[in-house]
Every structure is written in structure tokens, then in C-alpha cells.
Amino acid sequence: MKSRLFAILVPFLAGVAFIALWQLAAGRYTPEQLPGPADVLKAIKELSDNGVLWGHIGISLVRFGSAYLLAVAIAIPLGLFLGRFSRCHAAIDPLIQVLRPISPIAWFPLAVLWFGIGNAPAVFIIFLAAFYPVLLTTISAVRGVPPLYLKVAGNFGAGSRMTFLRVIVPAAFPGIMVGLHIAVGTAWIHLVAGEMLGAQSGLGFMIVDARNFLRTDQIMAGMLLVGLLGLGIYRGMKAVERLLGRRWGVTS
Amino acid sequence: MSIQTSKIKLSAVEKHFTSARGERQVAVSPLDLEIQSGEFVCLVGPSGCGKTTLINLMAGFEQPSAGSVTIDGRPVSGPDPDHIMIFQDYGLYPWRTVLGNVLFGLQAKGIPAGEARDRALATLELVGLRHAIDKHPHELSGGMKQRVAIARALAVEPSVLFMDEPFAALDAFTRYHLQDELLRLWQETRPTVVFVTHDLDEAIALGQRIVLMAPNPGRIQRVLEVSLPHPRERTRDDFAFFRRELFTEFHLVHQMALQEAEYSI
Numbered sequence: 369m370k371s372r373l374f375a376i377l378v379p380f381l382a383g384v385a386f387i388a389l390w391q392l393a394a395g396r397y398t399p400e401q402l403p404g405p406a407d408v409l410k411a412i413k414e415l416s417d418n419g420v421l422w423g424h425i426g427i428s429l430v431r432f433g434s435a436y437l438l439a440v441a442i443a444i445p446l447g448l449f450l451g452r453f454s455r456c457h458a459a460i461d462p463l464i465q466v467l468r469p470i471s472p473i474a475w476f477p478l479a480v481l482w483f484g485i486g487n488a489p490a491v492f493i494i495f496l497a498a499f500y501p502v503l504l505t506t507i508s509a510v511r512g513v514p515p516l517y518l519k520v521a522g523n524f525g526a527g528s529r530m531t532f533l534r535v536i537v538p539a540a541f542p543g544i545m546v547g548l549h550i551a552v553g554t555a556w557i558h559l560v561a562g563e564m565l566g567a568q569s570g571l572g573f574m575i576v577d578a579r580n581f582l583r584t585d586q587i588m589a590g591m592l593l594v595g596l597l598g599l600g601i602y603r604g605m606k607a608v609e610r611l612l613g614r615r616w617g618v619t620s
Numbered sequence: 621m622s623i624q625t626s627k628i629k630l631s632a633v634e635k636h637f638t639s640a641r642g643e644r645q646v647a648v649s650p651l652d653l654e655i656q657s658g659e660f661v662c663l664v665g666p667s668g669c670g671k672t673t674l675i676n677l678m679a680g681f682e683q684p685s686a687g688s689v690t691i692d693g694r695p696v697s698g699p700d701p702d703h704i705m706i707f708q709d710y711g712l713y714p715w716r717t718v719l720g721n722v723l724f725g726l727q728a729k730g731i732p733a734g735e736a737r738d739r740a741l742a743t744l745e746l747v748g749l750r751h752a753i754d755k756h757p758h759e760l761s762g763g764m765k766q767r768v769a770i771a772r773a774l775a776v777e778p779s780v781l782f783m784d785e786p787f788a789a790l791d792a793f794t795r796y797h798l799q800d801e802l803l804r805l806w807q808e809t810r811p812t813v814v815f816v817t818h819d820l821d822e823a824i825a826l827g828q829r830i831v832l833m834a835p836n837p838g839r840i841q842r843v844l845e846v847s848l849p850h851p852r853e854r855t856r857d858d859f860a861f862f863r864r865e866l867f868t869e870f871h872l873v874h875q876m877a878l879q880e881a882e883y884s885i
């Protein structure tokens with residue numbers, strides 16, 4: 369009971385302390401340099417009232433969702449394939465290793481050349497950000513399937529199709545789930561970057577737009593919303609994961 | 621060729637591995653062994669004497685470096701659903717329920733869903749797990765997990781059961797219990813059983829014949845017929861006789877210590 373209270377109280381107090389410090393610091397600067405917490409809340413309300421906010425959030429979420437799903441839809445099958453066939457993996461792995469450290473942001477100039485200004489470059493960047501974590505964790509999840517599982521499948525005479533669909537895929541599933549999880553984080557981070565660079569809408573654009581008008585309060589409002597939405601998505605993901613985990617017979 | 625042909629026949633079987641440093645290591649030096657149909661044979665010996673290698677050769681998970689392994693007169697070329705291996709680590713699929721795990725082998729055989737379900741349920745009944753069919757492996761004790769693995773094997777009605785230290789990870793009470801269960805199942809369904817253990821008592825409790833193995837290189841030291849009827853009373857003198865035979869053979873205890881132990885029995 370006491371520890372429960374502590375678990376809620378301590379973060380709450382830390383939050384209050386943070387806001388108080390922020391307010392204190394804001395008092396020493398002009399609102400253009402550092403707006404206070406109240407200014408930021410006001411900015412959120414203003415953006416919400418004149419209707420632009422919801423449009424930006426909606427577009428950001430659609431971009432994020434479609435790019436993420438596209439990345440997952442390509443990375444999982446490719447990862448399953450490369451994990452299963454180690455020769456192909458050996459052939460492609462060096463290429464992956466070279467491409468992977470290139471920040472998705474660095475692809476931006478090319479993305480604009482290829483896809484033009486607008487939706488596509490941002491989607492492309494988010495796609496890249498989600499793609500590698502899912503691909504790599506899927507590959508290692510498949511390669512990490514306990515040999516005993518395969519031995520048992522072979523012993524019972526399971527064909528390669530059954531072994532793949534009914535043993536390897538489910539055995540790799542928890543590992544793949546970890547990748548999906550990581551990818552949500554990296555993709556969301558790159559959403560803002562992608563939108564700041566090229567898009568004409570979305571939360572990232574909203575932040576850039578606010579900078580152009582020196583609306584520091586709106587910049588911080590945008591940042592705060594990105595943080596809160598990211599947390600919400602992360603929490604949602606966790607809930608889905610727990611649900612699936614229970615179905616899978618693994619407790620966490 | 622003898623009139624009674626054996627179920628499993630090993631002739632001059634040899635297996636060596638090459639270590640990472642390129643050294644050749646003999647896991648099993650040339651040996652011969654014949655196992656009759658329906659027989660319960662225990663392979664026993666200290667760790668590293670090649671028990672796992674030998675049973676893997678028979679089950680088709682490994683190929684001999686020389687010599688031949690035949691079952692029913694045919695060379696063993698790979699694992700076969702008619703010869704099921706049961707492992708110490710159970711090898712259950714955690715995402716499948718107890719019933720789902722037992723169904724696996726039947727599904728692999730392409731048996732229609734309804735019939736497969738009936739057979740799986742009947743086998744689970746046989747091992748006393750009818751009440752746990754909807755549980756997942758992580759909800760089961762070690763002993764129950766191994767019973768699921770046994771049910772999964774028996775469901776496909778194999779003619780040979782290979783068991784590699786299947787009860788080694790279990791506590792003594794569960795182990796005794798499962799030994800008795802296994803004997804009952806063996807008497808009901810009569811597969812040929814090859815059972816690996818490093819536990820001498822377990823070998824005496826179960827085996828009609830005990831194949832004693834010795835390490836460096838892995839070889840058969842002696843084959844012992846255990847002429848006691850099943851089930852065997854572990855506290856009886858004749859049990860103690862075979863135990864003494866085995867212990868002496870392994871020089872595990874000094875003659876002196878053995879006399880003291882006898883005093884306390």
C-alpha cells in the first residue's frame with residue numbers, strides 16, 4: 369500500500385517540480401526565448417480552437433501508421449525468409465550492415481529527388497526507420513528458434529511448410545514482437561524529422577511553421593504533443609503485446 | 621542371420637566428431653548391439669561416454685562415421701515418425717496447449733482433425749492428463765511436461781521410443797512415479813524402448829537389459845540381463861544385487877564402502 373502510494377506520488381512530485389523549475393526559468397527569459405508552461409497550454413488551446421491542430425495530428429498518425437505497416441509488411445516476410453535460408457542471409461547481410469547505419473534522415477535528399485515534395489519523402493523516412501529494427505529482429509528470432517523445436521518437428525515428419533508455418537513462425541513470434549516494439553519508437557521519432565524536412569502538414573510541419581513565425585509557445589506545444597502521442601502509441605502497443613503474449617502461453 | 625531378427629541392429633557403428641581445433645574426437649568407438657522388438661533396453665554410463673551420440677545414431681539424428689544402423693532391416697537414414705525421441709528438455713511448443721502439443725504429431729501425419737482429436741484425447745487420458753488439455757506448458761510441472769511429451773509420442777503409435785535421460789531433470793518422487801508410469805504404458809502399448817540414463821537405479825528399475833557404457837572412447841563395457849519381473853521393488857535384495865553388480869562394474873564405490881552401505885539397507 370505504502371509502496372503503491374510512493375509509486376504514484378514520487379513521479380507526480382517530480383513532475384510538479386519540473387513544471388515549477390520550468391516556470392521559474394521562463395520568468396528569466398522573454399516568451400520568444402522560453403515560454404512558460406501556461407503559455408504552452410494556451411498555445412495548444414489556440415491551435416485546437418482554430419482547427420489546425422487536429423488536422424496535423426490526423427495526418428501525422430495516418431503517415432505514421434501507413435509507413436509503419438508498410439515497413440512491417442515487407443520486413444517480416446523478408447526477415448523470415450533471410451532467417452530461414454542462411455545462404456541468402458550470408459549474401460545480403462553485408463549490404464544490410466552498410467545500409468543500416470545510414471540515418472533515415474540522410475536519405476531525405478534522395479527521397480525528395482525520387483518522390484518530390486509532399487507526403488512521400490516523410491513516409492519513406494518513417495518506413496526506413498521502422499524497417500531495419502523489424503527486419504533484423506525477425507532474422508535473429510528465426511535463427512534463434514531452439515534447434516530442439518526443429519528436431520521434434522523433423523522427428524514427427526512435419527514437412528517444410530508445416531515446420532515453417534507451425535513451428536518457426538510461432539517460435540519466432542515473441543522475438544518479432546520485440547522488433548515491432550522498437551520500430552514503433554524509432555518510427556515515431558523520425559516522423560517529426562521527416563515532416564520537418566519536407567512535408568506541408570503534420571506535427572513536424574506544425575513545429576517548423578511555428579518557428580517561421582517565431583511562435584516558440586507553439587513549437588513547444590508541438591513537441592509536447594509529439595511526446596504525449598508517442599507515449600500513447602507505446603502504451604497501446606504494450607497492451608496489444610500483453611494480450612497476444614497471453615494467447616501465446618507466455619506470461620510477462 | 622538368426623531366426624529371430626532384431627528390431628534395431630548396430631554393426632561396427634562408429635562416430636567421431638572433429639573439434640573446432642581440428643582434432644578428431646571419438647564419441648563412439650566401433651560397437652555392435654542388437655535390440656529385439658518390444659524390448660526395454662537401458663543405456664547407462666557416466667556423462668561423456670557417448671550415450672546421446674549412440675541414441676541419436678539410432679534415431680537418425682546423426683549418421684555413423686562407419687558401420688551401419690538398421691531398424692526393421694532398413695538402414696536408418698534420418699528421423700522417422702515411427703521412431704520417436706523423447707528429450708530431457710521435453711521439446712514442447714510453448715504456444716500450443718497440452719492438447720495442441722499432442723495433436724502436432726498427428727497433424728504432421730495428415731490425420732483428419734476429428735480423428736486426430738479423439739486419438740490425442742485418448743492418449744492424454746492414458747497418461748492421466750485429461751484434466752489439463754487446455755493448459756499451456758509453462759503452467760505445468762516438469763513431470764507433467766514430460767507426460768505431455770510421452771503422450772505426444774504415443775499418440776502417433778511409434779514402434780520405437782527413444783528416451784534420452786527423460787527424467788533427469790525431475791525430483792526423485794516425480795522420477796519414481798514416471799518410471800512406474802512409463803512401465804505401465806510400455807506394457808500396454810509394447811513399443812521397443814531405448815532408454816538412456818546415468819542413474820543406475822533407474823536403469824535397474826526399468827531395463828530388461830542394461831547396456832553399460834564407458835568413456836574415452838565411448839564403448840560398451842558390459843551388457844547385463846535384469847531377470848526381475850516388472851514392476852520392481854526398489855528395496856528388495858534382488859534389486860540390490862543388480863545395483864551391486866553395476867556399482868562394482870563402474871568402480872564407483874570401494875568394496876569397503878559398499879559393505880557399509882549394505883549394513884544400512
Ligand SMILES: Nc1ncnc2c1ncn2[C@@H]1O[C@H](COP(=O)(O)OP(=O)(O)O)[C@@H](O)[C@H]1O
Nearest residue numbers: 637645646647666667668669670671672673674
Ligand atoms: N556435436 C558434437 N561435436 C563434437 N563433439 C561431440 C558432439 N556430440 C558429442 N560430442 C562428444 O562426444 C562424446 C560423447 O558425448 P555424448 O554422446 O553427449 O555423451 P553422453 O550423452 O553419454 O554424456 C563427448 O566427449 C562429447 O564431447
Ligand SMILES: [Mg+2]
Nearest residue numbers: 671672673785
Ligand atoms: Mg547425453
